[in-house]
Amino acid sequence: xxxxxxxxxxxxxxxxxxxxxxxxxxxxxxxxxxxxxxxxxxxxxxxxxxxxxxxxxxxxxxxxxxxxxxxxxxxxxxxxxxxxxxxxxxxxxxxxxxxxxxxxxxxxxxxxxxxxxxxxxxxxxxxxxxxxxxxxxxxxxxxxxxxxxxxxxxxxxxxxxxxxxxxxxxxxxxxxxxxxxxxxxxxxxxxxxxxxxxxxxxxxxxxxxxxxxxxxxxxxxxxxxxxxxxxxxxxxxxxxxxxxxxxxxxxxxxxxxxxxxxxxxxxxxxxxxxxxxxxxxxxxxxxxxxxxxxxxxxxxxxxxxxxxxxxxxxxxxxxxxxxxxxxxxxxxxxxxxxxxxxxxx
Amino acid sequence: xxxxxxxxxxxxxxxxxxxxxxxxxxxxxxxxxxxxxxxxxxxxxxxxxxxxxxxxxxxxxxxxxxxxxxxxxxxxxxxxxxxxxxxxxxxxxxxxxxxxxxxxxxxxxxxxxxxxxxxxxxxxxxxxxxxxxxxxxxxxxxxxxxxxxxxxxxxxxxxxxxxxxxx
Numbered sequence: 001x002x003x004x005x006x007x008x009x010x011x012x013x014x015x016x017x018x019x020x021x022x023x024x025x026x027x028x029x030x031x032x033x034x035x036x037x038x039x040x041x042x043x044x045x046x047x048x049x050x051x052x053x054x055x056x057x058x059x060x061x062x063x064x065x066x067x068x069x070x071x072x073x074x075x076x077x078x079x080x081x082x083x084x085x086x087x088x089x090x091x092x093x094x095x096x097x098x099x100x101x102x103x104x105x106x107x108x109x110x111x112x113x114x115x116x117x118x119x120x121x122x123x124x125x126x127x128x129x130x131x132x133x134x135x136x137x138x139x140x141x142x143x144x145x146x147x148x149x150x151x152x153x154x155x156x157x158x159x160x161x162x163x164x165x166x167x168x169x170x171x172x173x174x175x176x177x178x179x180x181x182x183x184x185x186x187x188x189x190x191x192x193x194x195x196x197x198x199x200x201x202x203x204x205x206x207x208x209x210x211x212x213x214x215x216x217x218x219x220x221x222x223x224x225x226x227x228x229x230x231x232x233x234x235x236x237x238x239x240x241x242x243x244x245x246x247x248x249x250x251x252x253x254x255x256x257x258x259x260x261x262x263x264x265x266x267x268x269x270x271x272x273x274x275x276x277x278x279x280x281x282x283x284x285x286x287x288x289x290x291x292x293x294x295x296x297x298x299x300x301x302x303x304x305x306x307x308x309x310x311x312x313x314x315x316x317x318x319x320x321x322x323x324x325x326x327x328x329x330x331x332x333x334x335x336x337x338x339x340x341x342x343x344x345x
Numbered sequence: 346x347x348x349x350x351x352x353x354x355x356x357x358x359x360x361x362x363x364x365x366x367x368x369x370x371x372x373x374x375x376x377x378x379x380x381x382x383x384x385x386x387x388x389x390x391x392x393x394x395x396x397x398x399x400x401x402x403x404x405x406x407x408x409x410x411x412x413x414x415x416x417x418x419x420x421x422x423x424x425x426x427x428x429x430x431x432x433x434x435x436x437x438x439x440x441x442x443x444x445x446x447x448x449x450x451x452x453x454x455x456x457x458x459x460x461x462x463x464x465x466x467x468x469x470x471x472x473x474x475x476x477x478x479x480x481x482x483x484x485x486x487x488x489x490x491x492x493x494x495x496x497x498x499x500x501x502x503x504x505x506x507x508x509x510x511x512x
Contacts (some may be wrong), residue, residue, distance in 0.1 A: 036352060057354075108354045115358040122366050129374040141381035142388040157378050177379060178371035186366065210351035214359040218367075274348065 003240045027283060033205045034277045038070040038084070038095065042199045052199070054116055058082060059107040060097050070110075082106070101150060117203025118211070121190045129185060159329060160184050168332030169339065176335050179222060183215060184328040191273060191320030195313060206323070207273035209266070216266035218332040224258065227338035261334050265327060272323050276316045283308045476506055 028240065032041075040052035053071040060066065072079035073095065076086065081098055085091045089103065095110065096103040111119075132153025135146045146154055165177045190211075193201040205211055235254040237245060244250045286305040290298045480502050484495075 019358045031348070036355060037349065108352075109357050110354055111350075111358070112355065114355050118359060118362050122362050125366060126369060126374075129370055129378075133374050133377040136381040137376050141385045145385065154378055154382060157375065158382055161379055174379075178375045179367060182363075182367045182370045185370075186363065208352075208355060209349055210353075210355040211359050213351045214356060214363055218363070 014017060026285065029288075030278065030281055033202075033281050034207060034274060035093070036112045036114045036208065036319060037093075038110060038112055039074060040116060040199065040203075050248045052116075054111045054113065056082075056095065056110040057108075058095060058097075058110065059326075061104075061106070062097075062099065080187050114175065114203050114205055114208055117193070117200070117205050118190075120200045121205065122186070124188045124193070125182075125185050132157070156185075157181060160325075164325070164329045165332050168241060168329060172339065173332075175226075176222060176332070179218065180328050180332055180335075183218070183331060184323070184324050187215070187269065187327055188321060188324035193319070194273060194277065204274065204277050206269055207277055209270050212266040212270040213326070215269070216262035219334060220259075221263040222331070223261070223334045223338045226335075228341070230340060230342045231338040261330075266329055269323050269327055272319055276319055277310070280309060280312045283312055292332070295296050354506060476509075 020065045038056055039054055042050045042052060044050065050072070050073075053069045056066070056068055056073065058066050060081070066080050066082065070078060073082065073084055076084050076099060083097050083098060085094055085103065087093075089096075091103070094105065095108055097106045132146075132150050135150035139146070145151070160181055161173075161177050165173050165180050169176050169180075187206055190206045194204055194206060196202055203265050210290050235258065236251050238250050238254065240250050283305050287298070287302045290301045483502065484498065
Protein backbone atom coordinates (compact mmCIF):
# COMPACT_ATOMS: atom_id res chain seq x y z
CA UNK A 1 0.00 0.00 0.00
CA UNK A 2 2.93 2.35 0.69
CA UNK A 3 4.13 1.76 -2.87
CA UNK A 4 0.72 2.58 -4.27
CA UNK A 5 0.58 5.80 -2.35
CA UNK A 6 4.08 6.66 -3.56
CA UNK A 7 3.10 6.10 -7.18
CA UNK A 8 0.01 8.24 -6.77
CA UNK A 9 2.03 11.00 -5.18
CA UNK A 10 4.53 10.84 -8.03
CA UNK A 11 1.77 11.09 -10.60
CA UNK A 12 0.33 14.04 -8.77
CA UNK A 13 3.75 15.67 -8.57
CA UNK A 14 4.04 15.55 -12.33
CA UNK A 15 0.92 17.68 -12.73
CA UNK A 16 1.75 21.29 -13.67
CA UNK A 17 -0.21 22.85 -10.84
CA UNK A 18 0.07 22.34 -7.14
CA UNK A 19 -2.91 20.63 -5.65
CA UNK A 20 -4.36 22.52 -2.75
CA UNK A 21 -5.69 20.52 0.15
CA UNK A 22 -9.20 21.91 0.01
CA UNK A 23 -9.53 21.08 -3.67
CA UNK A 24 -9.03 17.36 -3.49
CA UNK A 25 -7.38 15.32 -0.80
CA UNK A 26 -6.25 12.42 -2.95
CA UNK A 27 -5.51 10.21 0.02
CA UNK A 28 -8.88 10.70 1.64
CA UNK A 29 -10.64 10.51 -1.71
CA UNK A 30 -9.15 7.13 -2.63
CA UNK A 31 -9.05 5.43 0.74
CA UNK A 32 -12.34 6.93 1.84
CA UNK A 33 -14.00 5.25 -1.09
CA UNK A 34 -12.42 1.83 -0.88
CA UNK A 35 -12.10 1.66 2.89
CA UNK A 36 -14.51 1.12 5.73
CA UNK A 37 -16.15 3.79 7.85
CA UNK A 38 -18.53 4.12 10.78
CA UNK A 39 -21.18 6.02 8.82
CA UNK A 40 -22.26 5.63 5.21
CA UNK A 41 -21.61 8.86 3.38
CA UNK A 42 -24.09 8.75 0.50
CA UNK A 43 -23.56 12.14 -1.12
CA UNK A 44 -23.18 15.83 -0.35
CA UNK A 45 -25.98 18.24 -1.24
CA UNK A 46 -25.12 21.97 -1.10
CA UNK A 47 -22.26 21.41 1.30
CA UNK A 48 -24.27 19.26 3.68
CA UNK A 49 -23.21 15.64 3.73
CA UNK A 50 -26.04 13.14 3.40
CA UNK A 51 -24.96 10.34 5.67
CA UNK A 52 -26.54 7.14 6.92
CA UNK A 53 -25.65 6.83 10.59
CA UNK A 54 -24.89 3.29 11.63
CA UNK A 55 -24.75 1.86 15.13
CA UNK A 56 -21.39 1.73 16.84
CA UNK A 57 -20.98 -1.29 19.12
CA UNK A 58 -17.88 -1.35 21.29
CA UNK A 59 -16.81 -3.15 24.41
CA UNK A 60 -14.46 -1.39 26.74
CA UNK A 61 -12.52 -3.29 29.37
CA UNK A 62 -13.27 -0.61 31.90
CA UNK A 63 -16.86 0.42 31.18
CA UNK A 64 -18.37 -2.54 29.35
CA UNK A 65 -20.64 -2.41 26.30
CA UNK A 66 -21.47 0.85 24.53
CA UNK A 67 -23.95 1.19 21.69
CA UNK A 68 -24.53 4.57 20.06
CA UNK A 69 -25.09 6.15 16.70
CA UNK A 70 -22.10 7.06 14.55
CA UNK A 71 -23.31 10.66 14.25
CA UNK A 72 -21.86 11.45 17.69
CA UNK A 73 -18.32 10.73 16.56
CA UNK A 74 -18.54 12.01 13.02
CA UNK A 75 -16.34 15.07 13.32
CA UNK A 76 -13.78 13.55 15.66
CA UNK A 77 -15.53 14.64 18.84
CA UNK A 78 -15.53 12.51 21.95
CA UNK A 79 -18.63 10.57 23.00
CA UNK A 80 -18.97 8.31 26.05
CA UNK A 81 -15.18 8.31 26.21
CA UNK A 82 -14.71 7.23 22.61
CA UNK A 83 -13.48 9.13 19.60
CA UNK A 84 -12.01 8.47 16.16
CA UNK A 85 -8.24 8.30 16.20
CA UNK A 86 -6.57 11.03 14.20
CA UNK A 87 -4.37 10.49 11.17
CA UNK A 88 -1.06 10.70 12.98
CA UNK A 89 -2.16 8.65 15.99
CA UNK A 90 -2.08 4.90 16.54
CA UNK A 91 -5.14 3.00 15.18
CA UNK A 92 -5.73 5.78 12.69
CA UNK A 93 -9.36 6.00 11.54
CA UNK A 94 -10.54 3.53 14.17
CA UNK A 95 -12.59 4.17 17.23
CA UNK A 96 -10.42 4.46 20.35
CA UNK A 97 -11.19 4.84 24.01
CA UNK A 98 -9.69 7.80 25.78
CA UNK A 99 -8.36 6.73 29.16
CA UNK A 100 -6.09 8.28 31.72
CA UNK A 101 -3.20 6.28 30.25
CA UNK A 102 -3.76 7.63 26.74
CA UNK A 103 -5.77 5.97 24.01
CA UNK A 104 -6.74 2.31 23.93
CA UNK A 105 -8.45 0.21 21.30
CA UNK A 106 -11.72 -1.36 22.48
CA UNK A 107 -13.33 -4.53 21.16
CA UNK A 108 -15.14 -3.10 18.17
CA UNK A 109 -18.01 -4.92 16.45
CA UNK A 110 -19.72 -1.83 15.07
CA UNK A 111 -22.11 -2.08 12.16
CA UNK A 112 -19.81 -0.24 9.79
CA UNK A 113 -20.44 0.68 6.18
CA UNK A 114 -19.08 -2.66 5.00
CA UNK A 115 -21.08 -4.65 7.55
CA UNK A 116 -24.22 -2.80 6.53
CA UNK A 117 -23.38 -3.44 2.90
CA UNK A 118 -22.87 -7.11 3.76
CA UNK A 119 -26.34 -7.23 5.30
CA UNK A 120 -27.92 -5.69 2.21
CA UNK A 121 -26.02 -7.83 -0.28
CA UNK A 122 -26.59 -11.06 1.65
CA UNK A 123 -30.27 -10.23 1.72
CA UNK A 124 -30.15 -9.80 -2.05
CA UNK A 125 -28.40 -13.17 -2.45
CA UNK A 126 -31.00 -14.77 -0.20
CA UNK A 127 -33.90 -13.22 -2.10
CA UNK A 128 -32.44 -14.13 -5.49
CA UNK A 129 -31.90 -17.79 -4.62
CA UNK A 130 -35.10 -18.25 -2.64
CA UNK A 131 -37.15 -16.63 -5.40
CA UNK A 132 -35.52 -19.06 -7.80
CA UNK A 133 -36.23 -21.98 -5.46
CA UNK A 134 -39.83 -20.86 -4.81
CA UNK A 135 -40.80 -21.61 -8.38
CA UNK A 136 -40.07 -25.31 -7.81
CA UNK A 137 -42.39 -25.47 -4.83
CA UNK A 138 -45.29 -24.29 -6.97
CA UNK A 139 -44.53 -26.26 -10.10
CA UNK A 140 -43.68 -29.81 -10.96
CA UNK A 141 -40.20 -29.45 -12.34
CA UNK A 142 -40.49 -32.79 -14.08
CA UNK A 143 -43.31 -31.50 -16.24
CA UNK A 144 -42.07 -28.02 -17.12
CA UNK A 145 -38.96 -25.87 -17.12
CA UNK A 146 -38.88 -22.48 -15.44
CA UNK A 147 -38.72 -19.31 -17.48
CA UNK A 148 -38.00 -15.74 -16.55
CA UNK A 149 -36.24 -15.10 -13.28
CA UNK A 150 -36.33 -18.66 -11.96
CA UNK A 151 -34.95 -19.80 -15.31
CA UNK A 152 -32.09 -17.34 -15.03
CA UNK A 153 -31.25 -18.48 -11.51
CA UNK A 154 -31.45 -22.10 -12.56
CA UNK A 155 -29.22 -21.45 -15.54
CA UNK A 156 -26.48 -19.82 -13.45
CA UNK A 157 -26.74 -22.41 -10.67
CA UNK A 158 -26.54 -25.30 -13.10
CA UNK A 159 -23.75 -23.67 -15.06
CA UNK A 160 -21.64 -23.44 -11.90
CA UNK A 161 -22.60 -26.90 -10.71
CA UNK A 162 -22.20 -28.71 -14.03
CA UNK A 163 -19.21 -26.86 -15.45
CA UNK A 164 -17.23 -26.09 -12.31
CA UNK A 165 -18.19 -28.12 -9.27
CA UNK A 166 -18.94 -31.50 -10.85
CA UNK A 167 -15.73 -31.89 -12.88
CA UNK A 168 -13.47 -30.29 -10.25
CA UNK A 169 -14.70 -31.94 -7.05
CA UNK A 170 -15.44 -35.40 -8.41
CA UNK A 171 -17.93 -38.05 -7.44
CA UNK A 172 -19.19 -36.69 -4.09
CA UNK A 173 -19.66 -33.15 -5.36
CA UNK A 174 -23.20 -32.96 -3.96
CA UNK A 175 -21.82 -32.58 -0.45
CA UNK A 176 -19.85 -29.47 -1.36
CA UNK A 177 -22.03 -27.84 -3.97
CA UNK A 178 -24.17 -25.83 -1.48
CA UNK A 179 -21.06 -24.20 -0.01
CA UNK A 180 -19.45 -23.56 -3.38
CA UNK A 181 -22.66 -22.16 -4.87
CA UNK A 182 -23.16 -19.94 -1.82
CA UNK A 183 -19.60 -18.67 -2.18
CA UNK A 184 -20.11 -18.01 -5.88
CA UNK A 185 -23.34 -16.09 -5.50
CA UNK A 186 -22.09 -14.24 -2.44
CA UNK A 187 -18.93 -13.07 -4.21
CA UNK A 188 -20.71 -12.34 -7.49
CA UNK A 189 -23.48 -10.22 -5.94
CA UNK A 190 -21.04 -8.39 -3.68
CA UNK A 191 -18.74 -7.67 -6.62
CA UNK A 192 -21.61 -6.31 -8.70
CA UNK A 193 -22.96 -4.22 -5.83
CA UNK A 194 -19.47 -2.82 -5.35
CA UNK A 195 -19.50 -1.46 -8.89
CA UNK A 196 -22.76 0.43 -8.38
CA UNK A 197 -21.50 3.87 -7.34
CA UNK A 198 -24.32 4.93 -5.00
CA UNK A 199 -26.28 3.55 -2.06
CA UNK A 200 -27.08 0.66 -1.55
CA UNK A 201 -24.10 -0.35 -3.65
CA UNK A 202 -20.66 1.13 -3.54
CA UNK A 203 -19.38 -0.55 -0.41
CA UNK A 204 -16.07 -2.19 -1.23
CA UNK A 205 -16.88 -5.53 0.38
CA UNK A 206 -15.10 -8.22 -1.60
CA UNK A 207 -12.19 -5.79 -1.87
CA UNK A 208 -11.82 -5.98 1.89
CA UNK A 209 -9.30 -8.41 3.29
CA UNK A 210 -11.46 -9.44 6.25
CA UNK A 211 -14.22 -10.66 3.93
CA UNK A 212 -11.92 -12.58 1.63
CA UNK A 213 -10.11 -13.95 4.68
CA UNK A 214 -13.35 -15.40 5.95
CA UNK A 215 -14.16 -16.94 2.56
CA UNK A 216 -10.68 -18.39 2.21
CA UNK A 217 -10.94 -19.78 5.73
CA UNK A 218 -14.17 -21.55 4.79
CA UNK A 219 -12.47 -23.16 1.82
CA UNK A 220 -9.50 -24.07 4.02
CA UNK A 221 -11.86 -25.82 6.44
CA UNK A 222 -13.77 -27.53 3.64
CA UNK A 223 -10.51 -28.85 2.22
CA UNK A 224 -8.79 -29.94 5.41
CA UNK A 225 -11.67 -31.11 7.59
CA UNK A 226 -12.93 -33.57 4.99
CA UNK A 227 -9.63 -34.53 3.40
CA UNK A 228 -9.26 -38.29 3.07
CA UNK A 229 -6.40 -40.52 4.18
CA UNK A 230 -4.68 -40.32 0.83
CA UNK A 231 -4.61 -36.52 1.05
CA UNK A 232 -2.94 -36.52 4.46
CA UNK A 233 -0.57 -39.29 3.48
CA UNK A 234 0.51 -37.17 0.52
CA UNK A 235 1.22 -34.30 2.89
CA UNK A 236 3.07 -36.10 5.66
CA UNK A 237 4.55 -39.10 3.87
CA UNK A 238 4.55 -38.40 0.12
CA UNK A 239 5.83 -40.78 -2.55
CA UNK A 240 9.34 -39.36 -2.78
CA UNK A 241 12.82 -40.74 -2.08
CA UNK A 242 13.35 -41.39 1.61
CA UNK A 243 15.99 -38.67 2.11
CA UNK A 244 13.41 -36.05 1.21
CA UNK A 245 11.13 -37.37 3.97
CA UNK A 246 13.64 -38.24 6.67
CA UNK A 247 14.76 -34.65 6.74
CA UNK A 248 11.15 -33.43 6.37
CA UNK A 249 11.63 -31.23 3.35
CA UNK A 250 8.65 -32.45 1.33
CA UNK A 251 6.21 -32.55 4.27
CA UNK A 252 7.30 -29.03 5.12
CA UNK A 253 6.61 -27.84 1.58
CA UNK A 254 3.26 -29.65 1.56
CA UNK A 255 2.23 -28.09 4.88
CA UNK A 256 3.16 -24.65 3.64
CA UNK A 257 1.14 -25.48 0.53
CA UNK A 258 -1.90 -26.21 2.68
CA UNK A 259 -1.88 -22.58 3.76
CA UNK A 260 -0.71 -20.88 0.59
CA UNK A 261 -3.67 -22.23 -1.38
CA UNK A 262 -6.38 -20.43 0.62
CA UNK A 263 -4.02 -17.51 1.09
CA UNK A 264 -3.79 -17.08 -2.65
CA UNK A 265 -7.59 -17.25 -2.86
CA UNK A 266 -7.86 -14.51 -0.27
CA UNK A 267 -5.33 -12.18 -1.87
CA UNK A 268 -6.51 -12.79 -5.44
CA UNK A 269 -10.09 -11.75 -4.80
CA UNK A 270 -9.14 -8.88 -2.51
CA UNK A 271 -6.49 -7.45 -4.82
CA UNK A 272 -8.53 -7.77 -8.01
CA UNK A 273 -11.57 -6.01 -6.65
CA UNK A 274 -9.60 -3.37 -4.78
CA UNK A 275 -7.45 -2.65 -7.83
CA UNK A 276 -10.54 -2.32 -10.00
CA UNK A 277 -12.09 0.20 -7.63
CA UNK A 278 -8.82 2.10 -7.38
CA UNK A 279 -8.54 2.26 -11.17
CA UNK A 280 -12.04 3.65 -11.60
CA UNK A 281 -11.50 6.17 -8.82
CA UNK A 282 -8.15 7.15 -10.27
CA UNK A 283 -9.59 7.70 -13.73
CA UNK A 284 -12.45 9.78 -12.38
CA UNK A 285 -10.19 11.82 -10.10
CA UNK A 286 -8.70 13.34 -13.25
CA UNK A 287 -11.94 15.33 -13.63
CA UNK A 288 -11.63 16.91 -10.20
CA UNK A 289 -7.87 17.43 -10.36
CA UNK A 290 -8.13 19.36 -13.61
CA UNK A 291 -11.12 21.41 -12.46
CA UNK A 292 -8.92 24.41 -11.73
CA UNK A 293 -6.94 24.24 -14.98
CA UNK A 294 -9.36 25.95 -17.28
CA UNK A 295 -12.37 24.87 -19.24
CA UNK A 296 -10.60 23.47 -22.31
CA UNK A 297 -8.20 21.17 -20.47
CA UNK A 298 -10.83 20.16 -17.94
CA UNK A 299 -13.44 19.52 -20.62
CA UNK A 300 -11.23 17.41 -22.84
CA UNK A 301 -9.81 15.43 -19.93
CA UNK A 302 -13.32 14.94 -18.53
CA UNK A 303 -14.34 13.47 -21.85
CA UNK A 304 -11.39 11.08 -21.82
CA UNK A 305 -11.98 10.23 -18.15
CA UNK A 306 -15.62 9.40 -18.72
CA UNK A 307 -14.66 7.27 -21.70
CA UNK A 308 -12.11 5.39 -19.62
CA UNK A 309 -14.55 5.23 -16.73
CA UNK A 310 -17.11 3.47 -18.92
CA UNK A 311 -14.44 1.11 -20.17
CA UNK A 312 -13.30 0.35 -16.62
CA UNK A 313 -16.86 -0.20 -15.41
CA UNK A 314 -17.54 -2.68 -18.19
CA UNK A 315 -14.26 -4.39 -17.43
CA UNK A 316 -15.18 -4.54 -13.76
CA UNK A 317 -18.48 -6.23 -14.60
CA UNK A 318 -16.43 -8.89 -16.34
CA UNK A 319 -13.99 -9.10 -13.44
CA UNK A 320 -16.89 -9.36 -10.98
CA UNK A 321 -17.99 -12.55 -12.69
CA UNK A 322 -14.54 -13.91 -13.40
CA UNK A 323 -13.34 -13.51 -9.82
CA UNK A 324 -16.43 -15.21 -8.41
CA UNK A 325 -15.98 -17.98 -10.99
CA UNK A 326 -12.27 -18.36 -10.28
CA UNK A 327 -12.77 -18.46 -6.53
CA UNK A 328 -15.42 -21.16 -6.90
CA UNK A 329 -13.37 -23.12 -9.40
CA UNK A 330 -10.15 -23.08 -7.36
CA UNK A 331 -12.04 -23.97 -4.18
CA UNK A 332 -13.57 -26.89 -6.08
CA UNK A 333 -10.16 -27.96 -7.35
CA UNK A 334 -8.63 -27.82 -3.85
CA UNK A 335 -11.54 -29.79 -2.42
CA UNK A 336 -11.28 -32.24 -5.30
CA UNK A 337 -7.59 -32.77 -4.58
CA UNK A 338 -8.33 -33.49 -0.94
CA UNK A 339 -10.91 -36.12 -1.95
CA UNK A 340 -8.79 -37.85 -4.57
CA UNK A 341 -8.55 -41.61 -4.29
CA UNK A 342 -5.08 -43.12 -4.69
CA UNK A 343 -4.31 -44.42 -8.14
CA UNK A 344 -4.17 -48.18 -8.33
CA UNK A 345 -0.86 -49.46 -9.53
CA UNK B 346 -8.76 1.96 8.46
CA UNK B 347 -5.88 0.07 7.00
CA UNK B 348 -6.48 -1.92 3.84
CA UNK B 349 -4.42 -5.02 4.42
CA UNK B 350 -5.01 -5.74 8.09
CA UNK B 351 -8.30 -7.55 8.58
CA UNK B 352 -10.60 -5.66 10.92
CA UNK B 353 -11.96 -7.78 13.75
CA UNK B 354 -15.47 -6.30 13.74
CA UNK B 355 -15.93 -6.89 10.04
CA UNK B 356 -14.47 -10.38 10.28
CA UNK B 357 -16.90 -11.19 13.07
CA UNK B 358 -19.94 -9.94 11.19
CA UNK B 359 -18.79 -11.45 7.91
CA UNK B 360 -18.38 -14.88 9.51
CA UNK B 361 -21.77 -14.62 11.19
CA UNK B 362 -23.57 -13.44 8.05
CA UNK B 363 -21.85 -15.90 5.76
CA UNK B 364 -22.49 -18.89 8.01
CA UNK B 365 -26.18 -17.96 8.40
CA UNK B 366 -26.48 -17.35 4.67
CA UNK B 367 -24.80 -20.67 3.95
CA UNK B 368 -27.08 -22.63 6.27
CA UNK B 369 -30.26 -21.06 4.92
CA UNK B 370 -29.23 -21.55 1.30
CA UNK B 371 -27.91 -25.06 1.90
CA UNK B 372 -31.18 -25.99 3.54
CA UNK B 373 -33.85 -24.40 1.35
CA UNK B 374 -32.03 -22.81 -1.58
CA UNK B 375 -29.61 -24.72 -3.75
CA UNK B 376 -30.61 -28.33 -3.03
CA UNK B 377 -34.16 -27.52 -4.13
CA UNK B 378 -32.98 -26.13 -7.45
CA UNK B 379 -30.29 -28.72 -8.18
CA UNK B 380 -32.47 -31.60 -6.96
CA UNK B 381 -35.39 -30.59 -9.14
CA UNK B 382 -33.14 -30.04 -12.13
CA UNK B 383 -31.60 -33.48 -11.73
CA UNK B 384 -35.09 -34.98 -11.40
CA UNK B 385 -36.10 -33.24 -14.59
CA UNK B 386 -32.92 -34.47 -16.24
CA UNK B 387 -33.75 -38.03 -15.25
CA UNK B 388 -37.23 -37.62 -16.62
CA UNK B 389 -35.96 -36.23 -19.90
CA UNK B 390 -33.50 -39.10 -20.20
CA UNK B 391 -36.31 -41.57 -19.46
CA UNK B 392 -38.52 -39.94 -22.06
CA UNK B 393 -35.81 -40.09 -24.66
CA UNK B 394 -35.19 -43.75 -23.88
CA UNK B 395 -38.90 -44.52 -24.11
CA UNK B 396 -39.19 -42.64 -27.39
CA UNK B 397 -36.27 -44.64 -28.73
CA UNK B 398 -37.89 -47.88 -27.68
CA UNK B 399 -41.18 -46.85 -29.25
CA UNK B 400 -39.37 -46.01 -32.45
CA UNK B 401 -37.72 -49.42 -32.34
CA UNK B 402 -41.12 -51.04 -31.88
CA UNK B 403 -42.59 -49.11 -34.77
CA UNK B 404 -39.70 -50.17 -36.95
CA UNK B 405 -40.21 -53.78 -35.92
CA UNK B 406 -43.93 -53.54 -36.56
CA UNK B 407 -43.46 -52.03 -39.97
CA UNK B 408 -41.03 -54.77 -40.99
CA UNK B 409 -43.54 -57.31 -39.64
CA UNK B 410 -46.24 -55.67 -41.70
CA UNK B 411 -44.12 -55.75 -44.82
CA UNK B 412 -43.44 -59.41 -44.21
CA UNK B 413 -47.15 -60.13 -43.79
CA UNK B 414 -48.04 -58.29 -46.97
CA UNK B 415 -45.38 -60.24 -48.82
CA UNK B 416 -46.79 -63.50 -47.46
CA UNK B 417 -50.34 -62.57 -48.39
CA UNK B 418 -49.23 -61.73 -51.87
CA UNK B 419 -47.51 -65.08 -52.24
CA UNK B 420 -50.59 -66.86 -50.96
CA UNK B 421 -52.76 -64.96 -53.38
CA UNK B 422 -50.53 -65.94 -56.26
CA UNK B 423 -50.64 -69.58 -55.17
CA UNK B 424 -54.43 -69.53 -54.91
CA UNK B 425 -54.76 -67.98 -58.32
CA UNK B 426 -52.46 -70.56 -59.80
CA UNK B 427 -54.41 -73.40 -58.17
CA UNK B 428 -57.68 -71.98 -59.38
CA UNK B 429 -56.40 -71.72 -62.92
CA UNK B 430 -55.19 -75.29 -62.97
CA UNK B 431 -58.44 -76.56 -61.42
CA UNK B 432 -60.43 -74.70 -64.04
CA UNK B 433 -58.31 -76.14 -66.81
CA UNK B 434 -58.73 -79.63 -65.42
CA UNK B 435 -62.44 -79.18 -65.05
CA UNK B 436 -62.87 -77.89 -68.57
CA UNK B 437 -60.84 -80.68 -70.10
CA UNK B 438 -62.76 -83.27 -68.09
CA UNK B 439 -66.04 -81.79 -69.23
CA UNK B 440 -64.90 -81.81 -72.80
CA UNK B 441 -63.88 -85.42 -72.47
CA UNK B 442 -67.23 -86.32 -70.99
CA UNK B 443 -69.08 -84.45 -73.67
CA UNK B 444 -67.13 -86.18 -76.34
CA UNK B 445 -67.84 -89.59 -74.84
CA UNK B 446 -71.50 -88.75 -74.45
CA UNK B 447 -71.74 -87.58 -78.04
CA UNK B 448 -70.04 -90.73 -79.27
CA UNK B 449 -72.50 -92.84 -77.26
CA UNK B 450 -75.49 -90.96 -78.62
CA UNK B 451 -74.25 -91.28 -82.16
CA UNK B 452 -73.70 -95.00 -81.66
CA UNK B 453 -77.21 -95.46 -80.34
CA UNK B 454 -78.60 -93.42 -83.22
CA UNK B 455 -76.74 -95.58 -85.66
CA UNK B 456 -78.04 -98.78 -84.09
CA UNK B 457 -81.54 -97.40 -84.08
CA UNK B 458 -81.26 -96.35 -87.70
CA UNK B 459 -80.04 -99.76 -88.64
CA UNK B 460 -82.94 -101.36 -86.82
CA UNK B 461 -85.41 -98.98 -88.46
CA UNK B 462 -83.97 -99.77 -91.80
CA UNK B 463 -84.32 -103.50 -91.15
CA UNK B 464 -87.93 -103.09 -90.15
CA UNK B 465 -88.63 -100.94 -93.20
CA UNK B 466 -87.06 -103.47 -95.50
CA UNK B 467 -89.07 -106.27 -93.92
CA UNK B 468 -92.24 -104.26 -94.34
CA UNK B 469 -91.47 -103.56 -97.97
CA UNK B 470 -90.76 -107.15 -98.59
CA UNK B 471 -94.00 -108.15 -96.96
CA UNK B 472 -95.88 -105.54 -99.02
CA UNK B 473 -94.27 -106.67 -102.22
CA UNK B 474 -95.13 -110.25 -101.43
CA UNK B 475 -98.75 -109.43 -100.68
CA UNK B 476 -98.99 -107.28 -103.83
CA UNK B 477 -97.56 -110.07 -105.85
CA UNK B 478 -100.02 -112.45 -104.29
CA UNK B 479 -103.01 -110.14 -104.99
CA UNK B 480 -101.86 -109.49 -108.49
CA UNK B 481 -101.45 -113.15 -109.02
CA UNK B 482 -104.93 -113.70 -107.60
CA UNK B 483 -106.48 -111.20 -109.97
CA UNK B 484 -104.62 -112.60 -112.87
CA UNK B 485 -105.68 -116.06 -111.97
CA UNK B 486 -109.36 -115.05 -111.28
CA UNK B 487 -109.89 -113.46 -114.77
CA UNK B 488 -110.46 -115.73 -117.69
CA UNK B 489 -107.39 -115.91 -119.35
CA UNK B 490 -108.96 -116.24 -122.83
CA UNK B 491 -106.47 -114.94 -125.06
CA UNK B 492 -102.95 -114.03 -124.82
CA UNK B 493 -103.41 -110.52 -125.86
CA UNK B 494 -105.87 -109.80 -123.25
CA UNK B 495 -103.73 -111.51 -120.74
CA UNK B 496 -100.77 -109.41 -121.61
CA UNK B 497 -102.69 -106.21 -121.51
CA UNK B 498 -103.97 -107.05 -118.15
CA UNK B 499 -100.54 -107.80 -116.80
CA UNK B 500 -99.26 -104.48 -118.08
CA UNK B 501 -102.06 -102.59 -116.53
CA UNK B 502 -101.60 -104.35 -113.26
CA UNK B 503 -97.97 -103.67 -113.38
CA UNK B 504 -98.61 -99.98 -113.96
CA UNK B 505 -101.01 -99.82 -111.11
CA UNK B 506 -98.60 -101.58 -108.87
CA UNK B 507 -95.76 -99.35 -109.78
CA UNK B 508 -97.92 -96.23 -109.35
CA UNK B 509 -99.05 -97.36 -105.94
CA UNK B 510 -95.52 -98.19 -105.18
CA UNK B 511 -94.55 -94.76 -106.30
CA UNK B 512 -97.01 -93.32 -103.93
